[in-house]
Amino acid sequence: MNTIRKIIIPSVLALLIALSLVSCGDTSAPSVDTVDDLVFTPIETDGAPGTASDAAGQTEEPPAAFESAVTSPVTDEDQVQPQDTEANEDTAPEATDGIPAYVPAVPTGDGNAPLALMYHLVLDQPFSSLESLFVRPSELRGHIEALLEKGYTFIFADDYDYYSGKTVIMSFDDGYLDNYTEVFPIIKEYNVKITIFMISNYINGADYLSADMIKEMSSSGLVSFQSHTASHPDLTTLSADSLRYEFKTSNEAIESLTGRPVRALCYPTGANNAFVQSVASEYYDFAYTTVSTTSTAGYGALELPRLRVNRGFSKDYFLSIIP
Numbered sequence: 174m175n176t177i178r179k180i181i182i183p184s185v186l187a188l189l190i191a192l193s194l195v196s197c198g199d200t201s202a203p204s205v206d207t208v209d210d211l212v213f214t215p216i217e218t219d220g221a222p223g224t225a226s227d228a229a230g231q232t233e234e235p236p237a238a239f240e241s242a243v244t245s246p247v248t249d250e251d252q253v254q255p256q257d258t259e260a261n262e263d264t265a266p267e268a269t270d271g272i273p274a275y276v277p278a279v280p281t282g283d284g285n286a287p288l289a290l291m292y293h294l295v296l297d298q299p300f301s302s303l304e305s306l307f308v309r310p311s312e313l314r315g316h317i318e319a320l321l322e323k324g325y326t327f328i329f330a331d332d333y334d335y336y337s338g339k340t341v342i343m344s345f346d347d348g349y350l351d352n353y354t355e356v357f358p359i360i361k362e363y364n365v366k367i368t369i370f371m372i373s374n375y376i377n378g379a380d381y382l383s384a385d386m387i388k389e390m391s392s393s394g395l396v397s398f399q400s401h402t403a404s405h406p407d408l409t410t411l412s413a414d415s416l417r418y419e420f421k422t423s424n425e426a427i428e429s430l431t432g433r434p435v436r437a438l439c440y441p442t443g444a445n446n447a448f449v450q451s452v453a454s455e456y457y458d459f460a461y462t463t464v465s466t467t468s469t470a471g472y473g474a475l476e477l478p479r480l481r482v483n484r485g486f487s488k489d490y491f492l493s494i495i496p
């Protein structure tokens with residue numbers, strides 16, 4: 174049975190998903206989740222692999238409704254690390270091949286909990302009815318300016334507990350093409366870091382990032398590519414073998430392009446459970462959900478929440494909801 178699942182289920186899922194827009198929605202994870210789900214539904218495309226299409230059930234919320242999503246989980250003092258060492262500096266040394274050398278980070282040990290943000294697409298014109306996923310480029314600029322004005326340092330998702338002070342993880346799910354055409358020029362302008370959770374089977378797919386784009390973005394030192402699995406399945410339906418296949422395959426594909434270890438995972442649609450987390454722990458130090466809050470304090474390293482950022486969030490609104 175395991176063999177059948179290992180071979181057939183991922184194949185079928187990969188086929189279905191390759192024909193659809195992938196979106197990340199809420200999950201099975203903890204009870205603190207109060208934001209509307211993004212529902213992943215296969216298809217309704219012109220049949221071109223990787224072509225985005227609509228998913229049902231997503232409505233754009235007025236920003237005010239978002240405040241209800243802000244929750245305050247119980248703080249877990251056990252999250253404090255025993256070590257107390259200096260955090261890495263933002264600048265990585267330049268390697269001879271032009272790619273910044275990877276510098277393993279060291280936990281600060283101060284229990285600092287970054288703000289984590291979840292984005293998908295940044296485009297003025299949505300190409301699906303999931304309009305809330307399409308943050309406008311001008312809005313993204315406003316969010317970056319708001320974060321800088323509030324004194325945040327931008328860090329990578331795989332450096333979760335490696336910095337002290339006010340830190341933010343700006344993450345983008347799935348690896349859409351606009352992350353290169355729209356987001357990359359903006360973050361270079363502001364010199365801030367982002368993380369892209371890439372679905373490795375979609376690399377070079379229509380509407381998704383190419384291998385060359387990933388190499389260029391990673392080499393800039395401003396973009397960390399981490400795993401969003403190989404085929405974006407519902408991980409809670411998979412066997413241990415299938416989970417390991419998703420994790421190992423995606424890590425290897427991404428690492429072969431970036432030359433950097435993949436140490437963070439983003440659960441497709443956020444779906445996870447204790448079993449998924451236990452297998453994920455074999456491959457990752459950190460894993461992110463779609464539970465939406467303005468602080469990751471009190472959450473385990475394999476169930477880190479991210480504030481959902483929607484189209485329509487102005488700079489002023491953003492300033493009003495972030496700590």
Ligand SMILES: [Zn+2]
Binds near residue numbers: 401441
């Ligand atoms: Zn996704």
